[in-house]
Amino acid sequence: MTPPPPDASDRPIAALLAPDLLVLLDDSPGSVAEETEEMHPRDLASVVEAIPENRVAELLAALSAERAAQVLEYMDEELRTQILETMSAGDAAELLVEMKPDDRADVLDELTEEAAEGILRAIPIEDRLITERLRAYEPDSAGGLMTTDFVSVPQTITVDDALRRVRALAREGRKETLYVLYVTDEAGRLSGVISLRELLAAPEGTPMEDVAWEEVMSVVATADRSEVARITAEYDLIAVPVVDHDRRLLGLVTVDDVIDAIEEEQTEDIQKMGGMEALDEPYTTIGFWRMLQKRSGWLAALFIGEMFTATAMAGYEDEIKRATVLALFVPLIISSGGNSGSQATSLIIRAMALREVTLRDWWRVAMRELPAGITLGIILGIIGIARILIWETLGFTEYGEHYVLVALVVGISLVGVVTFGSLTGSMLPFLLRRLGFDPASASAPFVATLVDVTGIIIYFSVAAVLLSGTLL
Amino acid sequence: MTPPPPDASDRPIAALLAPDLLVLLDDSPGSVAEETEEMHPRDLASVVEAIPENRVAELLAALSAERAAQVLEYMDEELRTQILETMSAGDAAELLVEMKPDDRADVLDELTEEAAEGILRAIPIEDRLITERLRAYEPDSAGGLMTTDFVSVPQTITVDDALRRVRALAREGRKETLYVLYVTDEAGRLSGVISLRELLAAPEGTPMEDVAWEEVMSVVATADRSEVARITAEYDLIAVPVVDHDRRLLGLVTVDDVIDAIEEEQTEDIQKMGGMEALDEPYTTIGFWRMLQKRSGWLAALFIGEMFTATAMAGYEDEIKRATVLALFVPLIISSGGNSGSQATSLIIRAMALREVTLRDWWRVAMRELPAGITLGIILGIIGIARILIWETLGFTEYGEHYVLVALVVGISLVGVVTFGSLTGSMLPFLLRRLGFDPASASAPFVATLVDVTGIIIYFSVAAVLLSGTLL
Numbered sequence: 001m002t003p004p005p006p007d008a009s010d011r012p013i014a015a016l017l018a019p020d021l022l023v024l025l026d027d028s029p030g031s032v033a034e035e036t037e038e039m040h041p042r043d044l045a046s047v048v049e050a051i052p053e054n055r056v057a058e059l060l061a062a063l064s065a066e067r068a069a070q071v072l073e074y075m076d077e078e079l080r081t082q083i084l085e086t087m088s089a090g091d092a093a094e095l096l097v098e099m100k101p102d103d104r105a106d107v108l109d110e111l112t113e114e115a116a117e118g119i120l121r122a123i124p125i126e127d128r129l130i131t132e133r134l135r136a137y138e139p140d141s142a143g144g145l146m147t148t149d150f151v152s153v154p155q156t157i158t159v160d161d162a163l164r165r166v167r168a169l170a171r172e173g174r175k176e177t178l179y180v181l182y183v184t185d186e187a188g189r190l191s192g193v194i195s196l197r198e199l200l201a202a203p204e205g206t207p208m209e210d211v212a213w214e215e216v217m218s219v220v221a222t223a224d225r226s227e228v229a230r231i232t233a234e235y236d237l238i239a240v241p242v243v244d245h246d247r248r249l250l251g252l253v254t255v256d257d258v259i260d261a262i263e264e265e266q267t268e269d270i271q272k273m274g275g276m277e278a279l280d281e282p283y284t285t286i287g288f289w290r291m292l293q294k295r296s297g298w299l300a301a302l303f304i305g306e307m308f309t310a311t312a313m314a315g316y317e318d319e320i321k322r323a324t325v326l327a328l329f330v331p332l333i334i335s336s337g338g339n340s341g342s343q344a345t346s347l348i349i350r351a352m353a354l355r356e357v358t359l360r361d362w363w364r365v366a367m368r369e370l371p372a373g374i375t376l377g378i379i380l381g382i383i384g385i386a387r388i389l390i391w392e393t394l395g396f397t398e399y400g401e402h403y404v405l406v407a408l409v410v411g412i413s414l415v416g417v418v419t420f421g422s423l424t425g426s427m428l429p430f431l432l433r434r435l436g437f438d439p440a441s442a443s444a445p446f447v448a449t450l451v452d453v454t455g456i457i458i459y460f461s462v463a464a465v466l467l468s469g470t471l472l
Numbered sequence: 473m474t475p476p477p478p479d480a481s482d483r484p485i486a487a488l489l490a491p492d493l494l495v496l497l498d499d500s501p502g503s504v505a506e507e508t509e510e511m512h513p514r515d516l517a518s519v520v521e522a523i524p525e526n527r528v529a530e531l532l533a534a535l536s537a538e539r540a541a542q543v544l545e546y547m548d549e550e551l552r553t554q555i556l557e558t559m560s561a562g563d564a565a566e567l568l569v570e571m572k573p574d575d576r577a578d579v580l581d582e583l584t585e586e587a588a589e590g591i592l593r594a595i596p597i598e599d600r601l602i603t604e605r606l607r608a609y610e611p612d613s614a615g616g617l618m619t620t621d622f623v624s625v626p627q628t629i630t631v632d633d634a635l636r637r638v639r640a641l642a643r644e645g646r647k648e649t650l651y652v653l654y655v656t657d658e659a660g661r662l663s664g665v666i667s668l669r670e671l672l673a674a675p676e677g678t679p680m681e682d683v684a685w686e687e688v689m690s691v692v693a694t695a696d697r698s699e700v701a702r703i704t705a706e707y708d709l710i711a712v713p714v715v716d717h718d719r720r721l722l723g724l725v726t727v728d729d730v731i732d733a734i735e736e737e738q739t740e741d742i743q744k745m746g747g748m749e750a751l752d753e754p755y756t757t758i759g760f761w762r763m764l765q766k767r768s769g770w771l772a773a774l775f776i777g778e779m780f781t782a783t784a785m786a787g788y789e790d791e792i793k794r795a796t797v798l799a800l801f802v803p804l805i806i807s808s809g810g811n812s813g814s815q816a817t818s819l820i821i822r823a824m825a826l827r828e829v830t831l832r833d834w835w836r837v838a839m840r841e842l843p844a845g846i847t848l849g850i851i852l853g854i855i856g857i858a859r860i861l862i863w864e865t866l867g868f869t870e871y872g873e874h875y876v877l878v879a880l881v882v883g884i885s886l887v888g889v890v891t892f893g894s895l896t897g898s899m900l901p902f903l904l905r906r907l908g909f910d911p912a913s914a915s916a917p918f919v920a921t922l923v924d925v926t927g928i929i930i931y932f933s934v935a936a937v938l939l940s941g942t943l944l
Contacts, residue, residue: 038686042707170672178669179651179710196668197650200642214510233735235514236728238651238710255727256708262731263705266738267822273745274818274916275811283823284833292844295815296851299890302811303852307859309803314869320799324792327799331781331806331924338810339747339774339917343767346746350739351755361756372764379768380775387779397786418771444746444916445811452803 014046021047025059032062041067045074056083060095069098072107078285081110084119093122101127102147102257105134134251142228143221145261146242146251152182155191155209159202166196177254180239183212189247190216218243221250225261230355232258272438273349275302275445298445305449309334312456319460323471325399326463329410334455336380337417338448341425344369345442348429352439362430366423373422377415385411402470409466413459420458421451486518493519497531504534513542521548528555532567541570544579550757553582556591565594573599574619574729577606606723614700615693617733618714618723624654627663627681631674638668649726652711655684661719662688690715693722697733702827704730744910745821747774747917770915777921781806784928791932795943797871798935801856801882806927808852809889810920813897816841817914820901824911834902838895845894849887857883874942881938885931892930893923 024032036044048056048071056079060068072080072095084092084107096104096119108116108131120128130148137143151169153162166178181199183192192212194202202211217231218241228240232255239252268278277294279286286294313320313330320327348365351357357365388407391397399406425447429439464472496504508516520528520543528551532540544552544567556564556579568576568591580588580603592600602620609615623641625634638650653671655664664684666674674683689703690713700712704727711724740750749766751758758766785792785802792799820837823829829837860879863869871878897919901911936944 040685040687040689040707043687167672170669178672197642200639200650213512215512215515217512233728233731235512238727255710255731256705259705259727259731259734262734263826267826270742270745270818270822273742274815276815276818279819282826282828283819284828288840288844292847295812295844296848299808299811299815299848300851300855303804303808303855306804306807306811309807310800310859311869313800313803317796317800320792321796324789324796324799327792327796327802328782328785328789330799330803331785331928332775332778334803335778335781335810335917335920335924336771336775338807338920339771340767342915342917343746343748343771346742346748347751347755350742354735354739354754356754356756368760372760372767375764376768376771379772383772383775387782397783443814445807445814448807448810448920452807456803 014043015050017047018050021059022051022055025055025062029058029062032059033064033067036063041070042074045071045076049076049079053079053082057087057091061091065094066098069095073099073103076285077110080107084111085115089115089118089122092119097123097127100147101130101134101149102145102251105131105144106139109135109139137221140225140261141221142219142223142225142240142242142253143250145225145228145253145257146221147177147254147257148251150177150182150239150241150249150252151180152184152190152249153208155183155185155207155212157208158204159199159206159208159211160204162208163199163204166199177239177252180252181208181212182216182241182249182252183208184249187246188249190218190241190243190249192216193241216241218247219253220245226265226353228253229258229262229265233262269349269353269438269440272440273346273443275299275443298443302445302449306452308453309456312453316456316460319463319472323463323467325406325471326409326460326467329406330456330459332384333410333413333417333459334452335448336414337421337451337455338444339421340373340376340418341421341447341451342444344373344422344425345428345444345447348426349439349442352429352433359430359433362427365426365430369422369426370419373419374415376422377418380418381411381414384414400471402467405466405470409459409463412466413455413462416458416462417451417455420454421447424450424454486515487522489519490522493531494523494527497527497534501530501534504531505536505539508535513539514546517543517546517548521551525551525554529559529563533563537566538570541567545571545575548757549582552579556583557587561587561590561594564591569595569599572619573602573606573621574617574723577603577616578611581607581611609693612697612733613693614691614695614697614712614714614725615722617697617700617725617729618693619649619726619729620723622649622654622711622713622721622724623652624656624662624721625680627655627657627679627684629680630676631671631678631680631683632676634680635671635676638671649711649724652724653680653684654688654713654721654724655680656721659718660721662690662713662715662721664688665713688713690719691725692717698737698825700725701730701734701737705734741821741825741910741912744912745818745915747771747915770917774917774921778924780925781928784925788928788932791935791944795935795939797878797943798881798932801878802928802931804856805882805885805889805931806924807920808886809893809923809927810916811893812845812848812890813893813919813923814916816845816894816897817900817916817919820898821911821914824901824905831902831905834899837898837902841894841898842891845891846887848894849890852890853883853886856886872943874939877938877942881931881935884938885927885934888930888934889923889927892926893919896922896926 024035048059153165162181170178179196181194182190185191192214193216194212217235219228219231221242221244231240238255241249242251242253244250271278276298279294385407388399388403388410392399392403428442428447432442433439496507520531634653642650651668653666654662657663664686665688666684689707691700691703693714693716703712710727713721714723714725716722743750748770751766857879860871860875860882864871864875900914900919904914905911
């Protein structure tokens with residue numbers, strides 16, 4: 001196989017636009033802002049990523065600070081960090097004040113502590129305090145995801161006052177999410193919510209407390225991002241308010257950040273389920289050694305666990321010597337346990353993530369996986385027996401004079417191994433969660449490792465019973 | 473282990489509220505609507521799910537049709553289907569006309585064709601035609617997800633006319649998404665987009681074409697839901713317009729439906745990666761035999777694939793007879809190939825889903841996985857050699873006089889097997905996608921099955937070279 005030829009139709013448009021943008025930057029930097037005005041900041045970010053690194057700061061300077069900030073928000077993390085660290089703290093601060101507070105906090109988190117501190121000192125005090133407060137939250141918590149730009153009004157003002165406030169904010173060009181208004185009581189506690197569409201439709205002059213919904217879905221700042229995602233998905237929200245333990249409004253998480261959080265969570269889960277640590281960076285950009293570090297730990301741990309198969313096999317060395325035919329089916333049998341375990345563990349990990357099953361359902365799940373495992377084991381057992389009988393009859397392989405007994409040993413072992421695999425695979429996520437670990441760590445390789453040793457023991461035990469007096 | 477005792481604190485609040493609601497329904501059905509007025513329809517749906525099935529229709533009838541429709545939208549699919557099928561077509565139609573068109577189409581899709589047809593005939597002609605059109609789209613396509621309730625205005629009208637239109641729609645209590653306005657040219661083609669916040673801030677009297685953004689992200693109706701999800705996530709949208717091939721606006725997909733689609737897609741991917749067909753139903757509600765059907769197909773296919781290990785082992789039966797010690801390490805060696813393959817395949821499947829890698833990156837990925845596999849293989853090889861030398865030295869196991877050679881065979885084989893596993897695991901998703909299959913089907917068990925046979929061949933080939941003249 002040779003590497004594929006570069007395919008123009010597949011190449012991102014950004015790379016094609018980048019040279020044009022560079023020419024424009026050379027010829028008439030003043031017109032760059034105007035010429036790119038209609039581009040979505042995300043697309044402009046792609047173009048910026050395609051031009052030489054040493055021109056990026058110059059290009060950003062040719063845009064308005066607000067526009068440059070938007071482009072930065074969509075840019076590749078690594079490049080953004082580089083650009084900001086080469087800028088003066090003052091220039092960087094000018095861009096960062098234009099960002100939404102949550103994005104600003106995230107961007108600063110990527111920089112070295114010195115660079116971040118320098119930029120923070122150049123940011124006006126009010127914005128700086130907000131940013132520092134946001135940075136104090138865990139990145140994966142509701143507090144770490146929230147923005148402090150939101151609209152809240154006292155419950156005593158009227159619908160028209162509230163509407164005037166919204167329009168004023170919109171005219172000022174502020175960054176707040178305007179489509180949901182939060183209503184607070186005299187103590188500043190979250191007491192209601194109303195969507196902008198409901199506000200537009202509400203009779204003017206009515207106090208807000210009469211039109212707002214009293215039941216407000218909210219999360220505390222320390223809540224995990226998976227909780228934020230669950231509430232957003234279940235209640236079809238476009239923003240989730242974040243409160244402190246006195247129900248005072250601290251900020252809100254907007255739906256676009258929820259989607260990003262869902263995707264990151266899913267990436268982590270899938271990587272853990274593949275039997276490694278979550279990379280926390282894209283596969284395409286993570287450094288080679290960092291990636292190896294994330295993979296080698298689990299791989300070595302699984303390998304050490306799997307060494308017990310060598311110990312178990314050594315325990316049956318005499319049996320293998322006397323009946324070598326038994327060794328032939330070891331990989332077939334243990335892999336079947338691993339495969340059925342992989343199915344069960346994937347089902348349960350996902351059902352847990354979707355809250356379809358909780359810890360207390362373990363018994364109900366076990367009572368479902370037991371018959372499922374037995375049935376699946378019988379299916380494989382029948383196929384296995386048929387395979388051996390047919391191969392022997394057609395003369396493909398010689399399994400010796402006791403081939404019917406060998407076939408029976410394989411068939412019966414499969415029932416045991418697949419049943420054990422399904423049970424282990426389904427129970428491991430419960431056990432991990434109970435012990436405070438992420439159930440997604442119950443990877444297919446982890447389950448297979450647990451099941452392989454047992455598979456060997458089941459197989460040779462069945463053989464000992466059925467073949468005693470003949471082969472053994 | 474005994475089943476856990478019922479835990480009141482863990483029990484959903486819905487189950488506790490249900491008896492109260494039943495008493496209210498008996499005593500004063502007229503007040504049910506008022507008493508539950510402040511509840512989010514999603515929570516009311518949970519309560520409804522907790523009351524006896526034969527009272528559900530009665531309860532829904534005690535609510536306004538609009539409210540009952542909202543509750544139905546959030547209710548468990550199976551129960552909803554049952555309730556609607558026991559209602560008269562007329563009553564069901566009255567609820568369904570209150571639903572958003574996309575939800576209505578989805579709900580009808582769950583019913584038997586006769587029930588759906590009956591209800592459709594009782595729906596006013598205009599809504600019926602829209603519903604039938606929506607039902608014609610693939611459920612997983614943009615058309616299948618979209619609603620036809622959206623606001624579009626001609627590009628020639630002014631900002632204040634557009635705002636008046638939005639307020640009128642809000643006052644009428646229509647279900648449209650009002651936070652994004654689409655602008656169309658004289659031919660009815662999508663020519664611009666403006667958010668409600670931008671519209672509120674725009675100077676009155678300006679024509680819409682001057683204030684709207686010309687670059688509009690959109691999808692065609694046949695686009696897959698993963699494409700809709702990607703655009704929503706990348707551009708932070710709260711709705712994605714769906715167009716036909718002439719860029720005429722057909723509808724829009726709102727962000728709440730995008731989140732549901734992302735979660736469904738994710739569930740399917742994880743289940744496929746676990747080595748089975750996607751269930752398409754929650755684990756907790758799918759029928760036992762249907763679940764077995766989804767699991768047994770792949771399990772049997774993998775088993776049949778794994779049978780080649782028995783064939784491969786049979787090819788080395790003589791070697792095993794002469795050097796039984798070789799058989800002891802077979803499970804350890806082949807599982808390491810499977811585990812490294814599982815890591816690689818999970819990484820690539822996810823990177824593909826996130827569009828970090830596309831088909832044409834296969835060569836770049838292979839050139840990254842090759843050194844990664846070699847390095848990981850060397851790590852495991854060293855651990856493996858150390859294990860054998862230590863066990864022999866400490867007298868835990870007797871590997872015979874040639875134990876150093878055996879250790880070398882194991883170590884060198886591990887490098888080969890892990891490298892082959894990483895390469896196979898990373899290339900299988902590319903191959904599947906190239907052939908038009910879902911890359912997520914490159915499950916850990918699938919990769920393990922491919923790698924196991926090769927692992928056996930690599931191991932015994934290395935043994936043949938290194939042990940020739942001594943053990944073999």
